[in-house]
Amino acid sequence: MRFVPVVFIAMTCVAAAEPAYKFSYAYPAQARAIPPLRAWLEADKARGRTKFAAEAMAAQREAKKDGFPYHPYDADMTWQVVTDTPRFLSLSRLSWAYTGGAHGNSGYDSLLWDKATRMRRQPxxxxxxxxxxxxxxxxxxxxxxxxxxxxxxxxxxxxxxxxxxxxxxxxxxxxxxxxxxxxxxxxxxxxxxxxxxxxxxxxxxxxxxxxxxxxxxxxxxxxxxxxxxxx
Missing domain, CATH: 3.90.640 (Actin; Chain A, domain 4)
Known part of the structure; x- marks a missing residue:
């Protein structure tokens, strides 16, 4: 299944006061052009960042307590357009996260925006x-x-x-x-x-x-x- 080429609006949150982690979240312009979908994506970004930051800073404190080196956590969540039809905007998300260990891990998610009812659905x-x-x-x-x-x-x-x-x-x-x-x-x-x-x-x-x-x-x-x- 071929993805539709898009221009991404990317937001990277790396605060000097929070060196325990890096977190980035991106979604395509087609989604940004739909206010209620954009609002949901922004809320999803905020939820993801808050949860990941808490996990990273807890791991950093634990490493310092035990005298182990801490390797900063890193996460990226990127939504892509699968297809954009007159009825549906179909999106998929690739997530990648490094939380210590030999390598990071990835996973997927998806959503469907119903243009007729202006509602977000699962496929x-x-x-x-x-x-x-x-x-x-x-x-x-x-x-x-x-x-x-x-x-x-x-x-x-x-x-x-x-x-x-x-x-x-x-x-x-x-x-x-x-x-x-x-x-x-x-x-x-x-x-x-x-x-x-x-x-x-x-x-x-x-x-x-x-x-x-x-x-x-x-x-x-x-x-x-x-x-x-x-x-």
């Missing part, structure tokens, strides 16, 4: 029965994931061989909605963080599936006009 909210949706795409999801894992590993994936060879539950991954042309939603995607489907060295995975007639039938009636069967 799964547009489906009448999300559990049935996940069950119906599981085979295709697993097959595509195995194909990508095999490419990265240089050998076929044999399910059951190890913990990183089994398929994973798509319901536990981050769902995003996309469009190949920006008109209607005709793709669904799953963003998979490190360790969920493979080792840290394998990085993140993304599985993209076309909207099929079966998937389209699971969309709630009030949203169905904003969807189309994909290829």
């Amino acid at each position: 799964a909210d547009v489906f009448a029965d999300p559990k049935a949706l996940y069950a119906s795409v599981r085979k295709s999801f697993c097959d595509l994931l195995d194909r990508e894992r095999s490419k990265r590993r240089g050998e076929p994936v044999v399910r059951g061989k190890s913990m990183f060879d089994d398929c994973i539950d798509p319901a536990q991954e981050v769902l995003i909605l996309g469009s190949s042309g920006g008109g209607r939603i005709n793709r669904i995607g799953f963003l998979i963080a490190p360790y969920n489907a493979g080792s840290y060295a394998e990085g993140t995975y993304e599985v993209t599936l076309p909207v099929t007639p079966a998937i389209l039938a699971r969309v709630k009636p009030q949203y169905r006009g904003a969807f189309a069967v994909g290829r």
Whole structure:
């Protein structure tokens, strides 16, 4: 699923009085142009910074108390446009955080802005029965994931061989909605963080599936006009 190129409005919070951490948060201009969505993103930024600062400063105090060197915490949260259709602005967020240890860790989130109702939703909210949706795409999801894992590993994936060879539950991954042309939603995607489907060295995975007639039938009636069967 290809992201729409955007210009980011980035805000970095690094205070001289708070050397325990760095925190940055960015979101695209399309989101900034929607006042209620911008307000939610700004509140999300404030919540994230407050929580991360408290954790970092507590770790700094603990390190000083125990006589250990402290390595400053670092976090970055970046929202990107997945697609911008007449009905929906679909966003995904990549978060990365270093809290000590050998390396940082990343994770995903997503949201859907409904332009018709001016409400923020989760992508799964547009489906009448999300559990049935996940069950119906599981085979295709697993097959595509195995194909990508095999490419990265240089050998076929044999399910059951190890913990990183089994398929994973798509319901536990981050769902995003996309469009190949920006008109209607005709793709669904799953963003998979490190360790969920493979080792840290394998990085993140993304599985993209076309909207099929079966998937389209699971969309709630009030949203169905904003969807189309994909290829």
